Amino acid sequence: MTSPETLADAETPATPPATHRWSPVLAVALATFTVVSSEMMPVGLLTPMSHSLGVSDGISGLSLTITGLIAAVLSPFTPVLLGLRDRRTTLVAFMLLLGLADALTALAPNFAVLALGRVLLGAAMGIVWGLAASLGPRLADGPRTALTMTLIFSGVSIASVLGVPLGTYLAALLDWRAAFWALALLGVVSAAVLATTLPALPVHERGRLSGLAGALRHRGIAVGIAITAFVVLGHFTGYTYVRPVLETDAGLSSGVIAACLLGYGLAGVAGNFTLGPLSGGRPRTAVLLALSGVTLAIALLPYATGGLVTVLLALIVWGASYGGVSVSTQNWVRTADPARIEASAAVWAGVFNASIALGSFAGGLVVDHAGNHAVLLTATALTAAGLLLAALSRPGDSRPGDHRPG
The missing domain is CATH 1.20.1250.20 (MFS general substrate transporter like domains)
Known part of the structure; x- marks a missing residue:
């Protein structure tokens, strides 16, 4: 018998129809790619961000620390904070929040506003990470779970190879704010893809x-x-x-x-x-x-x-x-x-x-x-x-x- 402390973990896998089996998995991979690209983008843009905002490189570097710490605090409590909310709805909502956070970063006239954007990004990242890591068994049956997990986490690796370099290149062509506008757009696109491809992911036991x-x-x-x-x-x-x-x-x-x-x-x-x-x-x-x-x-x-x-x-x-x-x-x-x-x-x-x-x-x-x-x-x-x-x-x-x- 399932105990209360298992939270919502013993759910029946929500496997989509065979013709769309991999589309929700790839949608979650796109979300992890977008989250990690947004988190790490300041690495490639530190100097222009510092000059534009009138702060030192060390202060600009705090944008990474802020995001990581907020995500670290929120992630463990994801099941408790979300309660019985459908996980598909939650992922869509927090990817939209990520888009808003990147847009606020792009608009930031000073470091205080940029820090607020990075706090929002940390909140979105913490929840998305906290959910994405558990979705493999709910999106595929046993034999396909390993590949599903691999595809979901491929977004992390690909973000390091493509996401940050592409953002840096875009910043060189235009300016650093353009890179964050692109990420804001990608966040909205990712939310739309999740909304149209993910099956319902209901939860029947409240997290404790x-x-x-x-x-x-x-x-x-x-x-x-x-x-x-x-x-x-x-x-x-x-x-x-x-x-x-x-x-x-x-x-x-x-x-x-x-x-x-x-x-x-x-x-x-x-x-x-x-x-x-x-x-x-x-x-x-x-x-x-x-x-x-x-x-x-x-x-x-x-x-x-x-x-x-x-x-x-x-x-x-x-x-x-x-x-x-x-x-x-x-x-x-x-x-x-x-x-x-x-x-x-x-x-x-x-x-x-x-x-x-x-x-x-x-x-x-x-x-x-x-x-x-x-x-x-x-x-x-x-x-x-x-x-x-x-x-x-x-x-x-x-x-x-x-x-x-x-």
């Missing part, structure tokens, strides 16, 4: 805070979330500051660095589509492969800066491995207890976003006080801790009392 606590009391879920925290912390501790490493230690020019990072991004897309399907049936294997590659690449990068080929190889391994992190860790959490999909996915999304913000912040402290090699060493230690935890655990690990009601 006890359900979130129940998910965390399950050892397999808790371990999967801890693994996620370690690898995302480590990744963003190092990757946020990879450009100074390539400039200072490897002596690469801006154009060559851009080409290397493009190679990293393309490898990330490949990693998502390679490790994603594997993680559907063998999540532990996929997580071990992903974390092994990330740890190895970060550890070797300081010693690979003597030549372009070795730098590129390290970045490709890093990209391909990290590209599979989102889908493989989420599949670990999902496999640990399928009865708590929405609750565990919401907590996972919150931890993921919090780890992005904390990793970037921690990396900044380390690089300022100890230098480039120290920041990569710190990143290696964090991802290695996640790898060790994964090696010593399994998604199905549980203990007596894991399944008791709150």
Whole structure:
């Protein structure tokens, strides 16, 4: 019998008609692409934004921190906040909010208004992330769940490869505000696509805070979330500051660095589509492969800066491995207890976003006080801790009392 703490997770999959089987999945992938592109766009536009708003680059950089922290706070409470609201209606509404947030950012006459836009974006991102991570099993049957999850998370990888560079290019042709107007339009388009392709996604049990606590009391879920925290912390501790490493230690020019990072991004897309399907049936294997590659690449990068080929190889391994992190860790959490999909996915999304913000912040402290090699060493230690935890655990690990009601 399903306990109250399972929230709304034990819903019957809402599989659309066969002729439209993949359209709702691709619609959710478009939503994740739009969300991540909106979140990360300031990375490519930091300098023109700073000049236009009359603030320092450091102040402009807070636009990323604001969004990440708001999303991190909201994501875990998504099932509780939404109650019995249909998940299709919710996704459409919050994608429209995302469009409004990007429009407000584009119109911002000063940093205060821009910060308000980024707060709204964080709210939209937190809810969309909190729901998207749990939708795979509701949009496809068992054999197709792994591919469904892979496609949903492909939006994250593709945003890194295409979304931010295209926005940066548009900003160079027009101005930085044009990039956010384009994202605002994409948010509205994404909402329309979701509204026309998603099946109804009703919920019959109200989410409770006890359900979130129940998910965390399950050892397999808790371990999967801890693994996620370690690898995302480590990744963003190092990757946020990879450009100074390539400039200072490897002596690469801006154009060559851009080409290397493009190679990293393309490898990330490949990693998502390679490790994603594997993680559907063998999540532990996929997580071990992903974390092994990330740890190895970060550890070797300081010693690979003597030549372009070795730098590129390290970045490709890093990209391909990290590209599979989102889908493989989420599949670990999902496999640990399928009865708590929405609750565990919401907590996972919150931890993921919090780890992005904390990793970037921690990396900044380390690089300022100890230098480039120290920041990569710190990143290696964090991802290695996640790898060790994964090696010593399994998604199905549980203990007596894991399944008791709150």
